Amino acid sequence: MNPIISFSPPDISEDDIQAVVQVLRSGWITSGPVAKEFELELSKYVNAGHALVLNSATAGLELVLRLLDIGPGDEVITTPYTFAATANVVLHTGAKVVFADVVPGGFHIDPKAVEKKITSRTKAVIGVDYAGFTFDAKAVLEVLESKKKSYRPRKGTLQCFFDRPVLMDDAAHSLGAVYRNQKVGSHVDFSVFSFHAVKNLTTAEGGAITWNDIPGIEPEELVRRLRLLSLHGQSKDAFSKNQKGGWRYSIEVPGYKYNMTDMAAALGLSQLKRYPETLEKRKSLFQIYQNSLGQDERLMIPDFDAEDAESSYHLYTLRLAKPDEPERDRLIERMAEAGITCNVHYIPVNMHPAYRKLGYCPEQTPNAFSLYQSEISLPLYTRLSEENTKWVASELLRLLD
Numbered sequence: 001m002n003p004i005i006s007f008s009p010p011d012i013s014e015d016d017i018q019a020v021v022q023v024l025r026s027g028w029i030t031s032g033p034v035a036k037e038f039e040l041e042l043s044k045y046v047n048a049g050h051a052l053v054l055n056s057a058t059a060g061l062e063l064v065l066r067l068l069d070i071g072p073g074d075e076v077i078t079t080p081y082t083f084a085a086t087a088n089v090v091l092h093t094g095a096k097v098v099f100a101d102v103v104p105g106g107f108h109i110d111p112k113a114v115e116k117k118i119t120s121r122t123k124a125v126i127g128v129d130y131a132g133f134t135f136d137a138k139a140v141l142e143v144l145e146s147k148k149k150s151y152r153p154r155k156g157t158l159q160c161f162f163d164r165p166v167l168m169d170d171a172a173h174s175l176g177a178v179y180r181n182q183k184v185g186s187h188v189d190f191s192v193f194s195f196h197a198v199k200n201l202t203t204a205e206g207g208a209i210t211w212n213d214i215p216g217i218e219p220e221e222l223v224r225r226l227r228l229l230s231l232h233g234q235s236k237d238a239f240s241k242n243q244k245g246g247w248r249y250s251i252e253v254p255g256y257k258y259n260m261t262d263m264a265a266a267l268g269l270s271q272l273k274r275y276p277e278t279l280e281k282r283k284s285l286f287q288i289y290q291n292s293l294g295q296d297e298r299l300m301i302p303d304f305d306a307e308d309a310e311s312s313y314h315l316y317t318l319r320l321a322k323p324d325e326p327e328r329d330r331l332i333e334r335m336a337e338a339g340i341t342c343n344v345h346y347i348p349v350n351m352h353p354a355y356r357k358l359g360y361c362p363e364q365t366p367n368a369f370s371l372y373q374s375e376i377s378l379p380l381y382t383r384l385s386e387e388n389t390k391w392v393a394s395e396l397l398r399l400l401d
C-alpha cells in the first residue's frame, strides 16, 4: 500500500498539548502573561527590539499600515506573487495597491520594477520572503533611498519620521531565515510573521510584528500605539482590567481586535522551543528533493544559494522548465491520484476576480504570470519521513512522462 501524503499538516507534540491545557486550566485564557512571554521569546529569537503578537499576519500587515496612517490617496507597492493577504490589507486601508513584477526567472519582487512604480504617493513597499527565502531588501532600500526626493509624508503622521517610503517584510514564510547574515525580523522597518496552521510554526491562527527602534520615535510609544491599535484602543487590556480595582479604562483610538490569546501563545511558545530542530528537518527533506529532482531537464529546482543567506525551507517550489499550465495541472492531478497532495504558490493576486474587477490583470506582470504557469509545490513538513520524501520525488518523475 502506498502512503497518503497530505500537503502540510501541523506538527503538534505532546508538550504543545500540555502547554495549551495548562492555560485552559489556569483561569485566564485570552491575552495575558503567556502572550507577553511569547513576545519576549520571539523578539529574542529573531534579534528584534520588539514583538507584538496578534491573531494573524494579515492583522499585523494592516496594523503597520494603520500605524503609519496610510490610506486613501496613498500607494503601496508589492509583488503579485504572494497570498492575497499582502495586497488585501492595502485595499482595506483605502490606499492603492501597485504591483511590481518579480525578477525575471526568480520568485521575488524586482527592485528595478519597484523603482519604476515609485511616485510621490508611494508610502510603503511590502516585499515577500517567498517560500522562506528572503527578497533583496538591501536593493529595494537602495531604490527607496535614491528616490527619496519624491517622498511626501502626510503631516502629523508617523510617516514623517521616515525620509523615504517604509519598507515592510511579509515574513509569513520566513521565521528563522537569514538575510545577509542577519535573522529575518529586524533588517527592514517592520517584519510580519504568520503562525497560521500551515506555516512552519503554528498557533492555529496567529501572527506577529517585529521591529527595531525607529529614530525619533520613543520606543515605548511605538509599542503602546501598536498595542492600542490591536485591541480597540483600550488604555488597558482585559488582563489589567481584571485585576483588583482595575476596572476603569478609556478608548483612546477606535482600534481593531487583533490580539492573540494565551491559548494560542502557549502553543507558539512550545513550538518555538523546538524550532531549530524544525528548521533542520525541513532543510534535510528539501535537500532530498533537490538531489532527487535536480538532474531532470524538464524540471527547474528552486535555486537560492547564497553564502550569507539561509531559507526557512517553508515550501518546496519546483517548476516545469517550460511554463505549461495544462501540463502542470495534469501533473498535480496525477499526483493526487497517486495519493500525494501538491499545490501552486501562487495564483498571482492580479489574476483573481476581485482584482480583475479593479482593473488589474496578470499580463501586467508577465514574470509572475509565467511562474504561475510552471510552479508546483511538493509536500514539505516535519513529520514527512525521508523515505516518503524520496517516494514523492520518484512518483513525480514517473508521472511526468
Ligand SMILES: *Cc1c(COP(=O)(O)O)cnc(C)c1O
Binding pocket: 055, 056, 057, 058, 059, 082, 083, 085, 086, 128, 170, 172, 173, 193, 194, 195, 196, 205, 206, 207
Ligand atoms: C499565510 C500568508 C499570509 C497571511 O497569514 P495569516 O496569518 O493567515 O494572516 C500572508 N502572506 C503570505 C505570503 C502568506 O503565505
